[in-house]
Amino acid sequence: MKNIAILASGSGSNAENIVNYFKGKEGISFKIYSNKKDAFVLERAKRLGVPFDTFLKSELENGSFLSKLVAEKTDFVVLAGFLLKIPDDMLAVFPDKIVNIHPSLLPKYGGRGMYGMKVHEAVVAAGEKESGITIHTIDDHYDEGSVVFQATVPVLPTDSPDEVAHKVHELEYKYFPSVIEDMISKL
Ligand code: GAR
Secondary structure, rough: EEEEEEEEOOOOHHHHHHHHHHHOOEEEEEEEEEEOOOHHHHHHHHHHOOOOOEHHHHHOOOOHHHHHHHHHOOOOEEEOOOOOOOOOHHHOOOOOOEEEEOOOOOOOOOOOOOOOOHHHHHHHHHHOOOOEEEEOOOOOOOOOOOOEEEEEEEEOOOOOOHHHHHHHHHHHHHHHHHHHHHHHHOO
């Protein structure tokens, strides 16, 4: 059995999509963790029947959350709309085993403070003709690490940030689960 931890700070539509993709496939179990006690992802976890837990930013930073992941025999970590920085001790325990999805074509529109709608607003404000997704492993900088997969989508001059967000989410739903599946198969 491979134990996958999904970390999410917000709505969790990617987390739900990932869990649904793996339904009926053997050998994978999920647990959803959030650093926000009122994050909608926890409602989704309840509805999906997936175990879930919450933790404080301080527990991420002082290693107690990491100890919990290790005690639960976590094999792989998926960041799906997770907004806190992963500390070095966790990177050391999960080398190349933490994957993140970012809603732009990194290195464009990444870095501290660039998340969710802020990314799409910046893309539209800059008049970009395309945007997309980047799936990457994590290193000790925000939105850096090795790119595992990118996909693009056209941005029309008439597109609002909401419309770009919608298109990018569709790409996330289409590709993130199978990229995770491929990474897990190599563990
Ligand atoms: C996703 O679009 C994800 O790419 C983005 O947050 C959204 C979460 O949506 N992540 C980042 O911006 C990380 N820097 P969801 O909660 O509905 O899955």
